[in-house]
Amino acid sequence: xxxxxxxxxxxxxxxxxxxxxxxxxxxxxxxxxxxxxxxxxxxxxxxxxxxxxxxxxxxxxxxxxxxxxxxxxxxxxxxxxxxxxxxxxxxxxxxxxxxxxxxxxxxxxxxxxxxxxxxxxxxxxxxxxxxxxxxxxxxxxxxxxxxxxxxxxxxxxxxxxxxxxxxxxxxxxxxxxxxxxxxxxxxxxxxxxxxxxxxxxxxxxxxxxxxxxxxxxxxxxxxxxxxxxxxxxxxxxxxxxxxxxxxxxxxxxxxxxxxxxxxxxxxxxxxxxxxxxxxxxxxxxxxxxxxxxxxxxxxxxxxxxxxxxxxxxxxxxxxxxxxxxxxxxxxxxxxxxxxxxxxxxxxxxxxxxxxxxxxxxxxxxxxxxxxxxxxxxxxxxxxxxxxxxxxxxxxxxxxxxxxxxxxxxxxxxxxxxxxxxxxxxxxxxxxxxxxxxxxxxxxxxxxxxxxxxxxxxxxxxxxxxxxxxxxxxxxxxxx
Amino acid sequence: xxxxxxxxxxxxxxxxxxxxxxxxxxxxxxxxxxxxxxxxxxxxxxxxxxxxxxxxxxxxxxxxxxxxxxxxxxxxxxxxxxxxxxxxxxxxxxxxxxxx
Numbered sequence: 001x002x003x004x005x006x007x008x009x010x011x012x013x014x015x016x017x018x019x020x021x022x023x024x025x026x027x028x029x030x031x032x033x034x035x036x037x038x039x040x041x042x043x044x045x046x047x048x049x050x051x052x053x054x055x056x057x058x059x060x061x062x063x064x065x066x067x068x069x070x071x072x073x074x075x076x077x078x079x080x081x082x083x084x085x086x087x088x089x090x091x092x093x094x095x096x097x098x099x100x101x102x103x104x105x106x107x108x109x110x111x112x113x114x115x116x117x118x119x120x121x122x123x124x125x126x127x128x129x130x131x132x133x134x135x136x137x138x139x140x141x142x143x144x145x146x147x148x149x150x151x152x153x154x155x156x157x158x159x160x161x162x163x164x165x166x167x168x169x170x171x172x173x174x175x176x177x178x179x180x181x182x183x184x185x186x187x188x189x190x191x192x193x194x195x196x197x198x199x200x201x202x203x204x205x206x207x208x209x210x211x212x213x214x215x216x217x218x219x220x221x222x223x224x225x226x227x228x229x230x231x232x233x234x235x236x237x238x239x240x241x242x243x244x245x246x247x248x249x250x251x252x253x254x255x256x257x258x259x260x261x262x263x264x265x266x267x268x269x270x271x272x273x274x275x276x277x278x279x280x281x282x283x284x285x286x287x288x289x290x291x292x293x294x295x296x297x298x299x300x301x302x303x304x305x306x307x308x309x310x311x312x313x314x315x316x317x318x319x320x321x322x323x324x325x326x327x328x329x330x331x332x333x334x335x336x337x338x339x340x341x342x343x344x345x346x347x348x349x350x351x352x353x354x355x356x357x358x359x360x361x362x363x364x365x366x367x368x369x370x371x372x373x374x375x376x377x378x379x380x381x382x383x384x385x386x387x388x389x390x391x392x393x394x395x396x397x398x399x400x401x402x403x404x405x406x407x408x409x410x411x412x413x414x415x416x417x418x419x420x421x422x423x424x425x426x427x428x429x430x431x432x433x434x435x436x437x438x439x440x441x442x443x444x445x446x447x448x449x450x451x452x453x454x455x456x457x458x459x460x461x462x463x464x465x466x467x468x469x470x471x472x473x474x475x476x477x478x479x
Numbered sequence: 480x481x482x483x484x485x486x487x488x489x490x491x492x493x494x495x496x497x498x499x500x501x502x503x504x505x506x507x508x509x510x511x512x513x514x515x516x517x518x519x520x521x522x523x524x525x526x527x528x529x530x531x532x533x534x535x536x537x538x539x540x541x542x543x544x545x546x547x548x549x550x551x552x553x554x555x556x557x558x559x560x561x562x563x564x565x566x567x568x569x570x571x572x573x574x575x576x577x578x579x
Contacts, residue, residue: 101558194534208533234546238535306517317494324495326571331564337574338495346497354496358487359510361494375520377530382523384531416509417516433534458534 005167007073007221014061014072021054021061021072025116028074032118032165039141041150041159043079045119046086050074053116060114069228071114076166078157079120080127081212082201083107086117090203091125091135091153094323094330094348104201105236106170106212106229113228118166121156125350126320127172127205129153130180130422133413134352141409144186144449148406151181154215158185161215168216168225172202174209175308176402176426179438182215183401183451186440186477188222188468189215193458194433195240197226198233206315207238209308209430219439219469223247226461242459250462255470256290258463261394265301266425271403274444279400281479282441282452282471286398289470294394298386301428303379305420308427310363310376316353317360323348355416380431387432391457396467399425401438401451425453435461439468440477452476481514482507 005024013019019027029047036042057072077083080090082100089095103111111117124134132140132155140155142148143163150159154171158181161169171178173191182189191213202212214225230244262283267276287293325331325344332343349357363372390397403424412419429436435458438451452471456464471477487507491498498506560566565573 098562101555101562237545238533240535300523303520303523306520309513310517321494325564326573327559328562329564335574337576340574341495342497345495349496351502354498354502355506355509357494357496358490358498358506359513361490362482362486362510365490365493372514372517374530375525377532378525378528379520379523381528381531382525384534417512420513 004164004217006218007070007167007216007224010073010167011067011071014057015067017061021057021116022051024072025050025054025074025118028118028165035163035165038146039143039159039163040138041121041140041156041163041165042076042119043089043122043137043156044087046083046117049086050116050118053111057114057116068112068114069224070110073115073167074118075110075115076118076121076157076160076169077107078123078154078169078171080123080172080203080205081107081170082203083117083120086120088120088203089137090127091123091137092348092350092353093136095328096330098328100201102201104212105198105233107201109229110170110225121154121160121169123156124153125353126203126316127153127174127177128316128352128356130176130419131407131412132156132181133409134350136350139409142185142406145406145447148408149184151184151406153177154181157215158182158187158189161217162187168214168221170212171215173211173213173430174206174312175430176423178213178215179401179426179436179451179453180423182438184406184449186443186449187215187217188219188437188439188472189213190222190226190437190464191435192226192230192461193435195238196435196459196461197229198236198239200233200235204319206312207319208315209312219251219465219472220248222437222468223251223465240459245462247462247465251465251469253466255467258291258396258467259394260286260291260293261296261390261397262293263296263298263301263390263397263399265298266399270421270424271400272405274448275400275403275405275450278442278444278450278479279452282476283398285471285474285476285479289474296390296394296397298390298428300379300382300386304383304428304431305424307376307379307383307431308423309359309420310372311380311431313356313360314364314373315360317357317364320353320357352416383428384432387429387434387455387457395456395463397455399453399455401425401453405444405448405450429455434458435464437464437468439471442477442479480511481518482511
């Protein structure tokens with residue numbers, strides 16, 4: 001039986017000298033050695049870096065100086081986030097041997113706060129996918145149900161935390177890639193507002209949508225990680241200068257009287273009955289907490305997937321132009337430059353990435369730009385307006401995270417559109433730029449986790465965390 | 480049919496992406512289905528809607544985000560070249576671009 005560590009428990013144990021940071025790192029590497037061959041959650045381990053950092057934390061304990069916020073906390077990092085000196089593949093063959101020369105700001109901030117980076121987690125190639133089956137390094141298994149997917153694209157980050165192979169992890173969310181795997185694996189998972197966390201060092205998929213955010217085993221730990229990684233970074237001009245509130249303090253406030261909007265459009269056809277029952281039970285918990293529930297309308301919800309797959313693929317086709325076989329990554333020889341580009345990219349990218357590059361290039365191409373890309377941008381504005389209208393009436397919005405629980409490995413791989421539709425409740429918030437969290441909301445037949453999603457207005461993370469925490473404390477995770 | 484085989488070939492050429500015969504046909508059919516689905520957007524009248532390229536436009540001014548234009552040391556060339564498949568420091572090498 002292994003201990004279920006939380007961030008607070010790690011700090012307390014270190015301060016009381018019950019365990020050293022090095023011993024704790026060793027414990028986690030043992031767990032990884034036991035479970036990872038089956039789960040495939042980690043792609044690369046960064047032991048040297050982890051033990052060096054743990055040693056620094058142990059020296060602080062010996063010196064008697066105050067411990068930083070995340071002292072000794074073992075953390076996993078999604079493999080689309082750059083780590084200096086530690087291989088970063090993006091789940092792609094094209095970056096199989098790529099070793100970044102710098103750290104992402106989020107990683108740098110975690111380490112500056114004392115966190116121990118255990119390694120890099122598996123994900124869909126370039127974060128494109130909803131099941132982690134698009135990784136060039138094999139799928140990840142869901143620790144809760146090993147015949148099923150962990151969700152995606154941050155499947156490895158979700159599975160690592162759910163299986164106790166890290167206390168927390170970073171993932172990235174472009175259309176649901178943090179919240180949906182959090183939901184499938186039964187752990188809290190959050191994306192802050194667009195601009196809340198610096199994207200510097202996050203290898204780009206769709207720049208107007210990509211966000212870095214935490215997975216943990218409880219809402220307090222999610223807040224502790226977000227606290228550290230949030231805030232202005234001069235290296236990302238889209239990171240906001242808005243001050244970062246004290247999330248841990250704010251989330252302890254009671255939620256009585258909080259106005260919650262329940263959008264009718266998120267409970268339509270295509271929703272699994274088991275999910276519906278759990279979410280309805282979750283909503284009962286919110287009522288008992290004294291929240292004020294209101295039915296609201298978000299009329300453009302049904303258009304979000306169509307908009308998302310225009311905008312995300314268009315941006316991806318542009319961002320992925322950088323893989324040219326010249327500066328880094330795979331290189332397939334040819335005497336001609338253009339043929340070298342074509343062969344390198346044809347050999348290096350997997351099927352989903354190629355499909356999206358083709359679609360994205362098409363919607364941007366002459367003659368189709370107005371019909372697709374411009375139209376998509378306009379409907380994106382309508383979806384963002386839906387959120388603004390809603391937040392003029394309510395404080396937060398509650399929905400299911402996903403219409404379905406974790407599906408079986410291989411079940412949806414041959415039908416891209418069906419796979420895309422699994423993101424139907426998460427892409428809306430991505431397009432609108434608002435913060436969202438998925439919190440555990442029971443398990444179907446005691447087996448398959450369901451996630452309840454909470455959206456807040458832009459930079460309203462404190463209320464989102466406050467409700468997530470209250471829901472968790474009230475037993476929402478076991479409805 | 481929304482997208483033809485020739486369209487896919489043209490787009491793959493624009494994106495410098497080698498696709499096999501099998502890939503061309505698979506992607507054509509799949510993208511056709513996706514574009515068919517995307518067509519639902521035409522049900523919305525957006526004549527008077529401003530396109531939205533990114534979400535920060537309302538909240539952030541250039542003053543808040545642009546830094547002073549000052550030179551800072553950046554001695555990373557050697558380390559960056561280490562990642563190149565075919566470097567010739569201080570250059571990246573590429574196949575011949577211009578034929579005589």
